[in-house]
Amino acid sequence: MDFDDTREEAAFRAEARSWLEANASPLEPGETNPGLGESDDPDTIRAAQAWQAKKADAGWACITWPEAYGGRGGSPIQSVIWGQEEGKFRVPPNVFGIGLGMAGPTLMAHGSDVQQQRWLPKMLRGEEIWCQLFSEPAAGSDLAGLRTRAERDGDDWVVNGQKIWTSGAHYCKWGILVARTDPNVPKHAGLSYFVVDMESTGVEARQIRQISGGANFNEVFFTDARIPDANRISEVGNGWAVAITTLMNERASIGSGGIGGGGGVKDLIALAREVRDERGPLLENAGIRERIADYYVRTKGLQFTSYRTLTALSRGQTPGPEGSIGKLVAAKMRQDMASLALELQGLAGGTLDPSLAVQDAAWQEAYLWAPGMRIAGGTDEILRNIIAERVLRLPPEPRVDKELAFRDVPTGSQG
C-alpha cells in the first residue's frame, strides 16, 4: 500500500489546490459543506450550476472524461485527488452526481455518437441536470421486477406507471428510465432503457417531504408520456444490461466517499470538549473517551481500506470488493457516531435549531440523513448478499421467478 503521492500526483495536487485557492474560500475548522439533503432550494441549484460551469471552463469539471466531451482525459487517481482537494473548500452541493457519476458513464458505454454529443457536454457543464427513474413502490432491491410500461407507437414509446424516491426530479431536465417493454419474457429480458425529458407532457414529479424538513425526493407519475425512439439507449430488451452499468457506477461513486452528512471523529472530540456536565467537559469522562476512541480506530480501518482502493487506482488496476464493504461499514458507523453526538448534547440533541444545538445542528442533520445512506445504492442486506455471493463465494439465494415470463410471476398487486 502506498501512502504518499507519486511525483506526478503531487504536482497534480498542487495545481488543483492553487486553482481552488484562486477561485474558492477554504472551509473553516469544523465547517462542513451543505449536503445533498439541502439541495431542493433553487438558489442552491443555481450556485451549484455556476460552480460547475466555472470548473468546466478551467478543465476541472470531469477529470476522467474524454476531452471530446469537455473532460480532462485524466486518470481515476487524479479524480480522487481533485475530490480530496475540492472537499477542503466552501463549495455548493454536488447536484450532478447522477448525471456525471451514473448517466454519463452509461451513455459513454451504450449510447450512440449522436446521443453522446447531444447530452454529455451539457451534462458536464451542469447546464442540464439528470435524475434516475429506477425504483418503484414495489421494485427497489428487486429492480428487475419493475412495472412501469413502455409501449411502441410509431416513432414514440408511450409510458405509463409510477417511480418513487427519484432524487432531484423536480429540478432535473433529463431522467434515465428503465421500463418494461415486454411482459411475456422473464423479468430481466423484458426491460428497455430510455432518456426522458422531464418537462414533457404526462410526466409529473411530486416532492416528498422528509423527516429533516427537506424535500429532495419525488414520486414521478407517467400518464401516456411520449418518449421518442431516438431517446432509447441500446436495443429493445437490453435495458437490464444498461441498468447494470448505471448501478455499478452508482455503487462505485457511493463507495468512493459519497456517504456524506456530518463531521468526523475530530468534530466528535470538539463536541465532547464543548459540552459539559457538573464534573466538567464530557471529554474528561473515561467512558465517553473510550467510545470516541473506538470510532477513531474504526475510522482509521476504513481510511486504510480506502487507501487500498487508491493504491490500486494509482497503479492503474481495478479496485476489488472494498467498495461494497466500505459503504456497508461507513454508513452504519456514521449513524452510530451521529447517535452518540446527539446523546452527548442531552436535550439540545433533540432540536434542529442551530441556536440551541451544538455545531450548528450538523450532527442532527447527519442523524436524520444516516438511515437513507444505509438504503441508497444497495441496502445493508443486499450488500451483505453481494459480499456473501461474490466475495466469499457462498451459495446464491434461490431466485424462483428468474425463468418465468414476467406476466406469470404472482404478486399481491395482480389480483
Ligand SMILES: Cc1cc2nc3c(=O)[nH]c(=O)nc-3n(C[C@H](O)[C@H](O)[C@H](O)COP(=O)(O)OP(=O)(O)OC[C@H]3O[C@@H](n4cnc5c(N)ncnc54)[C@H](O)[C@@H]3O)c2cc1C
Ligand atoms: C437517499 C436515497 C436516495 C435515493 N435516490 C434514488 C433515485 O434517485 N432514483 C431511484 O430510482 N431510487 C432512489 N432511491 C431508492 C433506492 O434505490 C431504494 O430505496 C433501494 O433500492 C431499496 O429499495 P426499497 O426502498 O424498495 O426497499 P426494498 O427493496 O423493498 O427492501 C425492504 C427491506 O427488505 C430488505 N431486502 C430486500 N430484498 C432482500 C434480499 N434479497 N435479501 C435480504 N434482504 C432483502 C432490504 O434490505 C430492506 O431492509 C434512493 C434511496 C435513498 C435512501
